[in-house]
Structures are given as C-alpha cells and as structure tokens.
Amino acid sequence: MSVPPGMSRRAILGLTASALAATALTACGGDSGGSSAGSGQGTLTIGFDNEPVSLDPALSSAISSDRNLLNLFYEGLVRQEKDGTIVPALAESWKVDGSALTFTLRTGVTFHDGSPFDADAAAWNLKRVIDPATRSTKAGTLSTIASVTVLDPRTVRIQTKSPDPLLLTQLSYEPGMMVSRKAASAAGKDFGRGPVGTGPFVLERWIAKSQLVAKRNPGYWRKDAAGQALPRLDKVVVRFITEPKTLRAELSTGGVQLLRALPPEEYTQLKDNAQVRLEDLGVRRSYYLAVNSTRAPFDKLAPRRALAGAIDRDGVGQTAASGEYDLTATFATKADWFADPTLPVPAFDAAKAGAAFAAAGVGAGTPLKLVVRNRPPDPTIAQLIQANLRAAGLEVTIEALQLESYLDTLKKGDFDLGLGVIDVPRYDPSLTFDPYLSSTGPNNFSKIKDPELDKVLAAGRAAPDRKVRTEAYTDVQRRVLDQSHLVFLHQARSPVIHRSDLSGLAFDLDGQWRLHEARLGR
C-alpha cells in the first residue's frame, strides 16, 4: 500500500478502523432497519445464468426464463395462477361474450415514468404486439384478434375472429404485458434495455454481462393481505453468473439468496445445507430423442418401435440427473392436468430390441448419427444412448455441436437421432405439444407428417372445455407413443433454490418467479 503524501501511517490506521466500524454499524442497522421502516426489507441478490437480450416483452426471446426478470417490471391485464385459473391484475374484471372480450381496468395505476395506465394504454399495447412493424415475437399468439376498441377510459374490448379459448391465458404472460407508451416511443429500439412498466420494481441500472439492479416502485398499486404496501424488498440485484459451480458456491456462502436453476449434480450437494431450501414446484427438464422420420431406418414404424425399447431410461436419469428424475410417458409432467398415468413408459430390453431391429430389417452395425448440444450433461447422455444402441446392434456416431449448428442440423434433417430437452410444464398443453409434434411446428425435428396427429392437436387447441381437452391430449400422447416419433427420456427435477430466510415467493404456472411479496429475514 502506498502512503499518500502528507498522511502519516497512524492517520491511515485510524481511518481504516473507523471505516470498518462504520461498515459494521451499517450492517447491524440493515438487519434491524428492515422491520422498522415498514416496507423496506433490504436487498435481494439473485444468481441468474441466462441474461436476457431484451426486456421488451413484445420482443423478448422465446426462452421462458426471461419472464423471471420481466415480472419485476411488467404486469398484464390478467394473471394465471399455478392451478391454471385466471385472476385479475391490471384489469379488475372481464366478460367473455362469444368472440368479444371486455376488460374493466383498475383505476389509479401509473407506469414507472408517471404516465397513467388506462384503456388507451392497454389498447395501444395490444395493437403494438399485433402490428407487423413491431416485429413482435409474440404476434402469433394474438393473431386471432380482429380489433381492439376503447369504450371508455376504463373499458377496452377485444374482438376476435372466432372464439379463442387460449386468449386469456396468452394475455397473462408476455403478449399481454403493459409497457409505457411514452417510454417505449421515446426509447425506440433501445426500449428493451430500459424497461418501463407498472410492475413492483423500477430499473435502476443494467450492466451487460454483470448485473441488473431494480429498486422498489413506491407507487405500486398492489397491497398484501394485511393492507401493507408492496413490494417489501428495497432492491433486487440480479447478478449474471453462468458457471453452475460458482452459482452453488455463491448460494452456500450467502452471496446470492435465490437461483434460477442448477443442474441436479450441483443442487444435490446443497440438500444437507440447513440455510438452503430446495422447493420442488413441479418444474421438469424433459429430455427426448427426435427420431428423423425422413430417412432410413427410422422412416418406417417397426425400427422406431424397436428404438423405443432399446434405451435404458432409468440409466439415463441416474447418469444425467443424479437420480433426481421422473419417468413419464411423454412431455406431460406427473402433475399436469392432461397427464394420463395409464400411458406406458416403454420397457427397456436390449435383447428384445436387438431382435426387433433385426426383424425390422435393420442389420447389425447399421450406422446412425446422433446429434447433441455440446453442454453438460447432453454429451454424457449421448454416450449412454450410444452404448445402449450398440448393445442392440447399431453403431452410433455422436456429433456434439454448439447451439446454432445443432439447431441448424436438426432443422435440415441431417441426422438420425437428435437429443433435445424442453422445460415443462408450459402454461398450456398446446405450447408443450404443438411445436414438437404438429406437421407445421417450428420444433418438429422428427419431421412428423401425421394427419391424424394434427387432427387431435387441433381438437385440443380449439376446445374451451378442460374435459374435452384432456381427452384430446390423451389422444395426442397415445398417437405419438404408438408411432414412436419421439423417444421420451427422463424428466430431471428442477427445483427453485433459495436461502431459507427468503420467503413470500410467488410463481407462474411454469415456475418463473414473481417477487412482489418476497421478503428477507425472519
């Protein structure tokens, strides 16, 4: 340490000591000050591994984890609870009448920049998402809307081309999030870096690749059950950390109090830590094999069926999820309302599978190309599948690729098997199944062209009644299992992980947080 001129060593020692004392005092003050201030409950620090590109809900990526941060700043007209029911948010009530949907809005709500939230703002937001000039990634979800009309400052009506049973659900998430027109118009293309909504927190600063700081919105409209102002936290600091081991270390030392996700390998090591809670909300990472049905041998049904029995799903779960997994028949989790426990998980029998391959005309040593993403644990799963299929007589070559070339290969169809993973549950089964199974689905990597499957998918999408939908989605699952277009592997548990002194967390149906009632301390 170099001593500045004109300063004695003793003076510096004194300064250091007083600085230390001041730090200690503020630390004490911080602990007790939370409750005395009434609303302020200190700073929540979050470890987040997936920094969003844009926090403009209309332009945010398809990755649902972005919503963890969007929920800090924005709200929609309505909200979907964990059980799937729709509850009021910025709209106090609504009325469905055929293909007309009329919302009565909450009064006295303002955006972070002070501009009022009213029917004009709501209509402008919906039109913004639909407007092709916005190039919204969510435009497709609101494509059934024919017109949006402002009836009076509190009332807005949406007219759809035909009854759309999914519209309210869609409006509960990104497509329905309300942004400030003033701020969005002023910022233009940069709005995604400076979110302004009506949500519980206001952006303070966002330093790319480092951290995002949001402070309490003092004018937030929502009160807790006891009538206390929300949110309770003063500040939310989101630190962008990608390395799972670093995230785990930060959580165990208290450097962060909440994590987005950790691989099973890491979180199982936190199970004995009394200061850490693992809360299983039913979120699963569902692994699957896309089976390319456009080229031999899997263009035929018999080899696909043989494949389904050739893979040791329990072995994959043990290996890739440290035993923290469920075996399910399809993408439906055990807790989903459209899950059918009678659907069978194909039994693993290497000898039988080998015989089935031989009977189907797939000779010993048939070469197969398995494409995977080059990130753990996918290459490990690929090696296990390689060993399983070798036992059944097939020679698998693994190609481990970076995300872009991986997706490119899957889309072009230059593979036999592709290992993939999706996060489930999604907020509607149509989002779980359609992209992967529909003949026009963007993620239909198996290249399925099955009119029967398309028919039952459409039935499930269009029906408003849950009982009818359950039947339709059972048919969907039965059909895809019968045709073996995908091999469903294990579903790795993905609990939310936080320090035990953090409470009051609320969650979207698919497990993304809402922090308006979160609090730290006892």
Place this chain on the structure above:
Amino acid sequence: MTLDLTPAETPVPAAAGTPGRPVLRALLRDRRALFSGLVLVATIVVAAVSPLLHAAATAVAPDRRLRGPGADHLLGTDELGRDVLARMVQGAWVTVQTAAVAVGLALVIGTLIGLLAGYAGGWADSLLMRVIDGLLAFPLLVLALAVVAALGPGLRNALIAIAVIVTPRIARVVRGEVLSLRTREWVAAARIVGVPRRTILLRHLLPHLAGSLLVFTALQASTAIMAEAALSFLGLGVQPPQPSWGAMVSAGTEHLDTTWALSVFPGLAILLVIVAFNLLADALRDALDAHRPQLRATA
C-alpha cells in the same frame, strides 16, 4: 579448394551414429534416461495390451457411476460407470499412436524439407523457408485447431494436425544443421568427385544430423502429446466412446469436487509421459555431446 582426393580416400568422418555403444552405455548410467525409458516402455507395453481391456473401457453401468478408487475398480469409475483404469489403458494406445504416427510423419517430412532447403539453397530454400516461417508464426494450438476445423474432429485428423505443427519445427532444425555442415571440406570433396546429390544428403549429411535430430524429436514428441491431449480435451480428438487422456481430464472436470480421481489420474499420465520425453531428450543430448569426438575435432 585445394583438396586433391580420390573417391576411395575421401575422409568422410565416422557418422555420429557410429559411437552407438558408448552412447548407450552413457544412457544406461543416466538416471534420467533410465526413468524415462521405464515410463515410455511401460506406456508402450500398456498400449499393446489395451485391446484386451476394450470391453471394460466402454461398458456403461449407470448404477456404479462416479465411484472413487477401490478394490473393484482400482482407479474408480467415471460418469457412466466405466472403469477408469481400463480407459486409461486405452488412452495409452492413443498416446503411443500420437508419438509414433504423428511425430514419425513429421520427422520424415520435416527432415526431407530441411535437407532439401538447406542443401539446395537459392530460391527453393527461400520458398520453403517462407512457408515454414508462416506456419511457425501461428501459436502451436491455434494452428492445430485450424487444421482440425478444416478436416473435422477425430483421431486421424488430430494426428494430421499434430504432424502439421511439428513438421516445420523439425524442418527448421535440420536446415540449420545442413547449412553449417554443407560448407565442410568433406562435403565439398564429395561434390567435387561427383557423388550424387541424393547420396550426399542421405548418406553423408543425414547421419551427422541424427544425434541432434533425435534429441529434438524427443522434445517434439512431448509437444505432440500435449497437443493431442489439448485437442481431445476440447472434444476434437478421439471421439466417444473411445477414451483418450485429454478427453478423460475434460469429462472429469465436471465432477472434480466429488470424484477427483476422474481428472487427476489421466492428468498425471499425461504429465508423466511428457516429463519422460523431456528427460530422455536431456539425457540423450548429454550422452551424444560427450561422444562426438570426430565432430568436435572438425568443429
């Protein structure tokens, strides 16, 4: 040139290779040489028996994954329940191939280029050396990565990449030696009496280079093994399910905090072989230096 010699009396000095016996004796007295010889012979023997353990090295068993060293599996099991020791034995074969095939290839091609460039001189020398300089300008691994990127991952292409990075180094050393040797009187004499150029290069010059070339090649072998390990670490070398030491270190880093043995033992194996080649090169140089009387006298 005032030499007046008939071919029969051409005083070609005994080549450096001739004092093989004293050099060998010196090496046997050298503890470094004994150690490295032991390690390298052991590696070759292990590599030779590797086919016997191939089944054990690739048999997955998820129910006994990530075991530490123990009685059933001396060095434990990996993330798929495969025996680490059996996999290391397979890795030894890859290492031997690297040292033999990649370095061997580089040795032959590099020596030929060096001899030609050094002896021919002129535009041929300039052209060859500019290409070599260009190759040497790249950091070692960057060049290897570029070659693998162009050819695609896999053991064969990794070996080609390693040969590409080692060849220019050998060519440079050979050319330097040739430049200093070709001005010697006995070379001039051979030329004057009409000995064909190829004979001069291969019969007269090459044996004199053999000593220093041997030392340098041993050093390059360690570089090559390191490069192979690095490529495999990045997933560009041997492809699964075939193991290699570098790939094993890489896979083990995922589990370093729970099953340290996964990375540590293959890492130690790489270290041991590299140190062995370096010590061998040191010992060889010392032994050769002490037994080069003819060259010393004429130097």
